[in-house]
Amino acid sequence: MQEWDGVDGYIVDKLLGDDRELTEVLEANAAAGLPAIDVSPAQGKLLHLLARCMNARRVLEVGTLGGYSTIWLVRALPGDGHVVTLELDPHHAEVARANFERARVNQKIDVREGPALKSLEDLAREAQMFDLVFIDADKQNNARYVQAALEVARSGALIIVDNVVREGRVLDERPPDPATLGTRQLFDMIAAEPRLDATAIQTVGVKKWDGFLMAIVK
Ligand code: SAH
Ligand code: DHB
Ligand code: MG
Numbered sequence: 392m393q394e395w396d397g398v399d400g401y402i403v404d405k406l407l408g409d410d411r412e413l414t415e416v417l418e419a420n421a422a423a424g425l426p427a428i429d430v431s432p433a434q435g436k437l438l439h440l441l442a443r444c445m446n447a448r449r450v451l452e453v454g455t456l457g458g459y460s461t462i463w464l465v466r467a468l469p470g471d472g473h474v475v476t477l478e479l480d481p482h483h484a485e486v487a488r489a490n491f492e493r494a495r496v497n498q499k500i501d502v503r504e505g506p507a508l509k510s511l512e513d514l515a516r517e518a519q520m521f522d523l524v525f526i527d528a529d530k531q532n533n534a535r536y537v538q539a540a541l542e543v544a545r546s547g548a549l550i551i552v553d554n555v556v557r558e559g560r561v562l563d564e565r566p567p568d569p570a571t572l573g574t575r576q577l578f579d580m581i582a583a584e585p586r587l588d589a590t591a592i593q594t595v596g597v598k599k600w601d602g603f604l605m606a607i608v609k
Pocket of ligand 1: 428429430453454455456457458459460461477478479480483505506507508527528529
C-alpha cells in the first residue's frame with residue numbers, strides 16, 4: 392500500500408536520516424544482481440536498537456545476503472564485539488564481504504559460507520556463545536535454526552526471526568508452500584519449547600505486510 396510506503400519514508404526522514412554507507416550497500420547489492428529482500432531501514436534500526444538494549448557483544452545472523460542487516464547490527468556493538476553471519480550463496484557472501492570492507496566493519500564480521508545448519512553445528516562444537524541471534528534465511532528451516540540457536544545462545548539471549556507473517560500466508564494458503572509450512576513449524580516448535588518465552592509482531596511498510604518473532608532464552 393502506498394500509504395505504508397509513505398509513512399515508512401516519513402519515519403526514515405525524521406528518525407534515521409541519510410545514511411550514505413547503507414545506501415552504498417543497497418546500491419552495490421543491486422549492481423551485483425542481489426534480490427532486494429534486505430530488512431527495511433526502520434527494521435534495521437530496530438535490530439540495532441535491540442542489540443543495544445541487550446548490551447550485545449556477540450551476534451549471530453543466519454542469512455547474510457549483502458550484509459545490510461549485518462551492518463545495522465555490527466554498529467550496535469562495542470569495540471571488542473563481533474558478528475558471525477551465515478550465508479549459503481558464495482556470490483552473496485562475496486558481495487557482503489566487499490560491503491563490509493567498504494564500510495570498514497570487516498574486522499568485526501565473520502562470514503561463514505555454506506548451509507547454515509552445518510555452520511551452526513560448527514559453532515556449537517567451537518562452544519561459541521551469542522547474546523542475540525537474527526534468523527533471516529530459508530524459511531522452511533526456521534524451526535531447525537531456532538533449535539540450533541538454543542545450543543549457542545546464552546541464558547537471557549534474544550532470538551529474532553524475520554518474515555513470519557508474509558502477507559498473512561501463515562494462516563491462509565492451502566496447500567501451504569514450503570516457507571509457510573516452515574513458519575507454522577516454527578510457531579509449533581516455539582509454543583512447545585519450555586526454554587523460550589516469545590511473541591510475534593506484525594509490521595507494515597516498504598516490505599508490505601509481514602512480521603517478526605522474538606524470543607528470550609530463559
Ligand atoms: N539478512 C539479510 C537478508 C537475508 S535474505 C538482510 O536483511 O540484509 C536471505 C539469505 O539467506 C539469502 O542471501 C540466501 O542466500 C540465504 N540462505 C538461504 N538458504 C540458506 C541456507 N540454507 N544457509 C545459509 N544461508 C541461506
Ligand atoms: C524473502 C526473504 C526475506 O528474508 C525477506 O525479508 C523477504 C523475502 C524471500 O525469500 O522472498
Ligand atoms: Mg527477511
